[in-house]
Amino acid sequence: MFSDQVILVTGGARGIGKAIAERFLRLGGTVYVLDQHIPESWSDADGMPLKGDITQADDVAAAVRTIMDRSGRIDVLVNNAGITRDHVIWKMSEEEFDRVLEVNLKGAWLMCRAVIPLMRERRYGRIVNIASRAWLGNPGQSNYAASKGGLVSLTRVLALELANRNVTVNTVAPGLIRTPLTEALKPEVWESLVQKQPGGQVGTPEDVATAVTFFASREAQFITGQLLYVDGGRSVGAGAP
Ligand SMILES: NC(=O)c1ccc[n+]([C@@H]2O[C@H](COP(=O)([O-])OP(=O)(O)OC[C@H]3O[C@@H](n4cnc5c(N)ncnc54)[C@H](O)[C@@H]3O)[C@@H](O)[C@H]2O)c1
Numbered sequence: 001m002f003s004d005q006v007i008l009v010t011g012g013a014r015g016i017g018k019a020i021a022e023r024f025l026r027l028g029g030t031v032y033v034l035d036q037h038i039p040e041s042w043s044d045a046d047g048m049p050l051k052g053d054i055t056q057a058d059d060v061a062a063a064v065r066t067i068m069d070r071s072g073r074i075d076v077l078v079n080n081a082g083i084t085r086d087h088v089i090w091k092m093s094e095e096e097f098d099r100v101l102e103v104n105l106k107g108a109w110l111m112c113r114a115v116i117p118l119m120r121e122r123r124y125g126r127i128v129n130i131a132s133r134a135w136l137g138n139p140g141q142s143n144y145a146a147s148k149g150g151l152v153s154l155t156r157v158l159a160l161e162l163a164n165r166n167v168t169v170n171t172v173a174p175g176l177i178r179t180p181l182t183e184a185l186k187p188e189v190w191e192s193l194v195q196k197q198p199g200g201q202v203g204t205p206e207d208v209a210t211a212v213t214f215f216a217s218r219e220a221q222f223i224t225g226q227l228l229y230v231d232g233g234r235s236v237g238a239g240a241p
Pocket of ligand 1: 010011012013014015016017034035036037052053054055080081082083103107130131132133173174175176177178179180181182
């Protein structure tokens, strides 16, 4: 399905990004993973590793240059790298606010700015941004929710700016997914989140990968600016969010 396609996944060294990279590999794609931490055990079979920080324009430019030198194109960009620094606003530092916005929103913007001219020129591209159900509003996440809400807006603007070039831009908004990020939560916090899930179901990184490859497929050419929740139904119903 993705043979002959070149895919770049940010934050693809673990968690959801790794599952996305693995899914594209399984579907025949040439996959590059841009991450600030590449594990020692990493091999090219896991996707071609590019070490870098998406908040640094120089790192972003170097990664894109490497891909263009080696593969000559980027068909799919998945902006997945993201972080949390949770606190209620009266306990949140300015640094915690800034860093989350910088990684989750500005990092994705820098990636888009670097990759979009190449996609425009080729008149083909698929961009998938990984936001979060938390963009609807979550206590303790004023930084994170704002960053993901910004990412949703960024998606919509770019969808319009690129509509005449066969470049689509969409958002996937995961709910509760078991990854190293959420495994770091206190057990009582995790348990309370699970209890709010319809049917008590928690998602897997592979569930998110399914939505990503849908938006990234050639066939999804008339679907742009959209947001798809992967949250087991948590975003619907009178009790939401
Ligand atoms: N896990 C969940 O329940 C959940 C829910 C909703 C949304 N999300 C979103 O999904 C995405 C992936 O989450 P995850 O749970 O897999 O997280 P994770 O912490 O397990 O993995 C994130 C990866 O991004 C990389 N990364 C972080 N900052 C980076 C930077 N500045 N430059 C390059 N790489 C960087 C990390 O090194 C790591 O490999 C994030 O955007 C997150 O906000 C996760």
